[in-house]
Amino acid sequence: MKKLAIATIALVFATTGIAQADSVLVLNSDEASYSVISRSSRTEIARHPVGREPHHLIVTPDGKEVLIGSTVTNELLGLDIKTGERRRVVKDIIDPYHLGFSPDGKWFVTAAYRLDHVDIFHADGFRLAGRIFIDGLPSHLAFDKDSKTVFVTLQQSGRLAAFDLKTQALKWSVPIGTAPAGVVMLPDDKRLLVALTGEDGIVVVDPKNGAIQGNLQTGKGAHNFWPKGDGRHYFLSNRVEGTVSLLDTDQMKVVSNVRIPGGPDCMDITLDGKELWVTQRFLRRVAVVDIEQMKVVASIPVGKSPHGVFMLRPGSTAGQGPIRAVSTSGETR
Amino acid sequence: MRDLIDIWVGAQTWIFEALVSPLLFRFGLMAWYEPGFNAVEYVMLGAIQILVIAVGMRFFERRWPLEKPGRDDRLIGVDRVYTLLNKLGVVPLAIFIVTYPVVTHIELLIRAWGYAPPSLERLLPWLGDNALASFLVYFALYDFAAYWLHRAQHAFPWWWALHSLHHSQRRMTVWTDDRNHVVDDLLITLALVLFAQVVGVQPGDYVVILMVGRLVESWSHANVDVSFGRLGSRLLVGPRFHRLHHALSTPQERHIQDHNFAPVFPIWDILFGTAIYDERNRPTGVDDPTVDADNDRGWLAQQATVFWRFARAMIPKFRRATAL
Numbered sequence: 001m002k003k004l005a006i007a008t009i010a011l012v013f014a015t016t017g018i019a020q021a022d023s024v025l026v027l028n029s030d031e032a033s034y035s036v037i038s039r040s041s042r043t044e045i046a047r048h049p050v051g052r053e054p055h056h057l058i059v060t061p062d063g064k065e066v067l068i069g070s071t072v073t074n075e076l077l078g079l080d081i082k083t084g085e086r087r088r089v090v091k092d093i094i095d096p097y098h099l100g101f102s103p104d105g106k107w108f109v110t111a112a113y114r115l116d117h118v119d120i121f122h123a124d125g126f127r128l129a130g131r132i133f134i135d136g137l138p139s140h141l142a143f144d145k146d147s148k149t150v151f152v153t154l155q156q157s158g159r160l161a162a163f164d165l166k167t168q169a170l171k172w173s174v175p176i177g178t179a180p181a182g183v184v185m186l187p188d189d190k191r192l193l194v195a196l197t198g199e200d201g202i203v204v205v206d207p208k209n210g211a212i213q214g215n216l217q218t219g220k221g222a223h224n225f226w227p228k229g230d231g232r233h234y235f236l237s238n239r240v241e242g243t244v245s246l247l248d249t250d251q252m253k254v255v256s257n258v259r260i261p262g263g264p265d266c267m268d269i270t271l272d273g274k275e276l277w278v279t280q281r282f283l284r285r286v287a288v289v290d291i292e293q294m295k296v297v298a299s300i301p302v303g304k305s306p307h308g309v310f311m312l313r314p315g316s317t318a319g320q321g322p323i324r325a326v327s328t329s330g331e332t333r
Numbered sequence: 334m335r336d337l338i339d340i341w342v343g344a345q346t347w348i349f350e351a352l353v354s355p356l357l358f359r360f361g362l363m364a365w366y367e368p369g370f371n372a373v374e375y376v377m378l379g380a381i382q383i384l385v386i387a388v389g390m391r392f393f394e395r396r397w398p399l400e401k402p403g404r405d406d407r408l409i410g411v412d413r414v415y416t417l418l419n420k421l422g423v424v425p426l427a428i429f430i431v432t433y434p435v436v437t438h439i440e441l442l443i444r445a446w447g448y449a450p451p452s453l454e455r456l457l458p459w460l461g462d463n464a465l466a467s468f469l470v471y472f473a474l475y476d477f478a479a480y481w482l483h484r485a486q487h488a489f490p491w492w493w494a495l496h497s498l499h500h501s502q503r504r505m506t507v508w509t510d511d512r513n514h515v516v517d518d519l520l521i522t523l524a525l526v527l528f529a530q531v532v533g534v535q536p537g538d539y540v541v542i543l544m545v546g547r548l549v550e551s552w553s554h555a556n557v558d559v560s561f562g563r564l565g566s567r568l569l570v571g572p573r574f575h576r577l578h579h580a581l582s583t584p585q586e587r588h589i590q591d592h593n594f595a596p597v598f599p600i601w602d603i604l605f606g607t608a609i610y611d612e613r614n615r616p617t618g619v620d621d622p623t624v625d626a627d628n629d630r631g632w633l634a635q636q637a638t639v640f641w642r643f644a645r646a647m648i649p650k651f652r653r654a655t656a657l
């Protein structure tokens with residue numbers, strides 16, 4: 001009976017295209033779709049079209065929408081953060097691979113991975129302030145706390161670059177290691193963590209000048225961060241190793257690891273803080289990890305090469321820190 | 334269905350993590366991580382195609398052959414080499430390495446103008462919600478482009494110099510489809526990849542289009558006396574239809590090869606007036622003895638002589654020199 005009820009609900013949502021706060025979005029990056037998954041029943045309940053090759057998504061500063069970056073069609077698809085309903089399409093955002101809003105909500109930045117440029121927009125109306133062409137596959141980005149600087153990893157050239165948001169001028173660019181990807185600013189605003197996908201760990205970087213302050217071995221193909229929510233612990237996916245590490249950033253050590261096969265990539269945490277969801281790109285699945293036990297409790301089939309993952313949420317995000325760059329920064333939830 | 338996908342991607346992941354991923358990691362090629370994973374799928378699909386040809390299609394050739402086994406059987410061997418080199422990724426990898434900078438350059442140029450593919454789903458919103466319909470529409474568009482490229486292969490003398498290698502085979506079989514000069518393969522690949530990007534074919538769909546398309550084309554070269562009826566032969570290209578395109582031209586039918594160009598869907602030949610349907614059996618090959626001489630050569634010698642043929646057709650000075 002329960003199964004039938006779930007199936008009925010699933011059918012209703014599938015036909016109306018409206019999800020609820022129980023839903024999780026997963027971007028199928030080798031397709032032109034995103035999956036809607038019921039968190040409670042752990043099944044895909046709908047699949048909807050989106051431009052071409054969506055990779056990452058981001059919450060708007062007002063906390064009302066989540067924007068999906070469609071890289072090949074140069075646009076953002078805005079969905080209602082509660083229901084998942086389509087709200088709008090923002091055009092002329094070129095190759096929005098990775099994207100984020102500055103903490104004050106004034107700036108919107110995209111890393112055009114394929115086209116080798118970083119675009120800085122006035123978040124209000126998505127007006128382009130500056131486009132900076134930069135060699136070497138700009139891949140992920142993060143901001144400092146007072147919204148003055150954006151930090152961008154350059155995967156091909158192995159560098160980390162810092163740009164002044166107001167003037168869009170390059171502040172510094174330093175060699176950091178092989179194939180840097182995920183980057184996150186710690187709450188103290190004094191340490192940046194950068195994951196080195198071509199190596200087996202992360203480096204700690206001084207946001208003032210890019211000087212390397214330390215490093216930590218985590219696993220081969222260290223790739224992307226996600227905050228646990230306490231301002232101290234961070235999850236990190238290691239794509240080649242096939243693990244997710246839980247890091248303690250106070251002591252700068254690995255607390256524990258969980259094995260996640262299939263090239264684990266982006267993550268998000270359920271609103272109750274109990275589950276970590278991780279996309280398994282090769283296996284066309286998303287894994288559910290019980291955070292307390294650090295154990296995989298489910299693996300849900302989705303589309304091809306699932307990348308970004310996001311929990312829809314009820315109400316406003318006020319009090320949670322309004323801004324988060326999905327898959328990089330955002331110390332609170 | 335999902336069980337099949339899990340087995341498939343499980344095997345793909347296993348092969349990738351055992352053989353490809355360690356190399357990419359070791360040599361600092363992590364930017365090729367996802368493409369490398371997709372390349373494994375390409376080779377796996379090639380192996381499946383070879384299996385389907387060698388077991389499935391060969392069964393029909395043995396059971397209902399059109400041309401009985403005979404003295405030209407030895408001509409088939411080289412086509413098997415072409416099929417293996419292509420389907421197992423040797424030729425495609427070489428082509429990829431050569432064309433990658435060109436394709437990337439053109440792609441970046443187009444995209445730098447702010448061009449975004451004319452996603453058909455925007456015109457026809459129902460298409461986005463119907464995966465099968467959308468796949469078929471993109472497949473048809475892709476085939477439309479391939480039809481016109483095939484016509485160009487016959488229309489330009491320099492291109493015919495290459496494509497004639499494909500037509501020189503007197504013993505057409507399920508192995509003949511891949512019998513092409515590598516430069517010909519390269520040009521067609523380049524054109525179709527760019528076309529797919531401009532139109533906006535999804536990468537996931539592209540793999541399936543390639544897989545299904547190539548299987549239909551292998552089948553259309555088969556030496557079988559099988560027909561799918563009036564309707565079937567107008568929906569999908571079959572052996573009878575495509576054999577007419579390979580027919581040896583005679584004084585009565587001088588331009589018979591200027592028909593039935595379509596790779597997968599005969600609709601293009603019907604629409605553009607190049608379709609013929611005829612049950613009479615004809616010998617295949619070319620009436621030009623210098624081209625027919627391809628049949629006496631192995632893979633390497635064919636590649637070398639046909640390249641020379643191509644160079645002469647390209648450069649007028651060479652053409653004059655040979656005319657004298």
Ligand SMILES: [Zn+2]
Pocket residue numbers: 483486487496500578
């Ligand atoms: Zn032809």
